[in-house]
Amino acid sequence: MKAMIFAAGRGERMRPLTDSCPKPLLKVRGRPLIVWQILSLVRAGITEIVINHAHLGQMIEDTLGDGSRFGARLLYSPEGTALETAGGIAQARHLLGEQPFIAVSGDIWCPHFDYSELLTVLEDEDPWGKPLPEDQRDMAWLYLVKNPPFHPEGDFALNNFALANEGQPKLTFANIGVYRPQMFDGIPPGTHAKLGPLLRQYADQGRIGGDVYRGEWHNVGTIDQLEALNLPPQGNRP
Template sequence: MKAMLLAAGRGERMRPLTDTCPKPLLKVRGRPLIVWHILNLVKAGITEIVINHAHLGHMIVDTLGDGSQFGAKISYSAEETALETAGGIAKALPLLGSDPFIVVSADIYIPHFDFKECLNTLEDNDPWGNPLPEQERDIAWLYMVKNPGFHPTGDFALTLMGLSNEGSPRHTFANIGVYRPEMFSSIRPGDHAKLAPLMREFIDVGRIGGELYRGEWHNLGTPEQLNALNAPLNFVKG
């Protein structure tokens, strides 16, 4: 299985730090955000990684190189301007191949996530081992977290049948998911496209499952949040 790290965003709310440094290279507890993901992916045996970039992308390439310093093999998908999440994934599909792949936002901090859990989330067979028709297979599997203070209403509801656009309790998408490449087949490479509308479309037809992740998770949006996480007490705990 391959993984894609989304690193093309401008990080407007993190300015002025992101005026001179791409957000994924900002350090948390002594290590760049994106490096936390790379090390955890490699630990899970996932070594083929694709990274998209736009704003100050050369700094990401210069810092990470070909990935050999981490035991990984990194490929890059350069975007002249950020194509939004779904657009960036669609452009990178030739690098990701025909099998399901993991996608993670490079600017979240989730230090203890075990990516081994992603390996068998999208099954081709039913519980009795019978092949599922293609239109009945989950096309994506999303990891959710309890709603943070900045997003109290959540994104989707978790049900026994998968994710739902309606109902409660609602949870927040953790910006970690496993996707089949055909989910993005309607997007032309180079087009701008958001991920949320695509998710809702496939949730409506019952093709996206998910689960709740209860470990440490931070979506860092402002310098104040970054400073709080790097405060001496938190640093020791990390």
């Protein structure tokens, strides 16, 4: 299975840090955010990784290189201007192939997430081993987390491992998921397109699976958050 890491965002709320450094290269505990993700993927045996970029994208390529020092093979999908999440996937389709792939944001910090859990979540057969018709197969599988303070209303409800647009309680999309590439057939490369509307469309059809991740997870969106993550552990503070 291949993976894609989203690294094209401008990171407006992280300015002035992101004026001279792409947000995914900001460091948490001595290591760039995106490198935490690369190493977690490699630990799960996922070594072919596509990275899209726009703002200061050459700096990302210069810093990460071909990925060999991480045990990975990195490929890059440059965007003149950020194409949003679904648009970024459509632009990188030729690099991702025709099998389900993992996609994750490059600015989240979840150091203990086990990506090997995602290798078999999209099934082509029912529990009895009978092939499922294509129109009954899940098109994506997403992880949800407890609603963070900046997003108290959540995104999706979860009913028996199926995402729903309606219902309570709602949880927040963790920006970690597996997708069938066919989801993006209707988006021409170079198009700006958000992922949310596409997910909601398939959730209405009952074709988005999911689960809750209860481990440590941070969407690093402000300088205060970054500084808090870089504080010494409680017991080591002076």
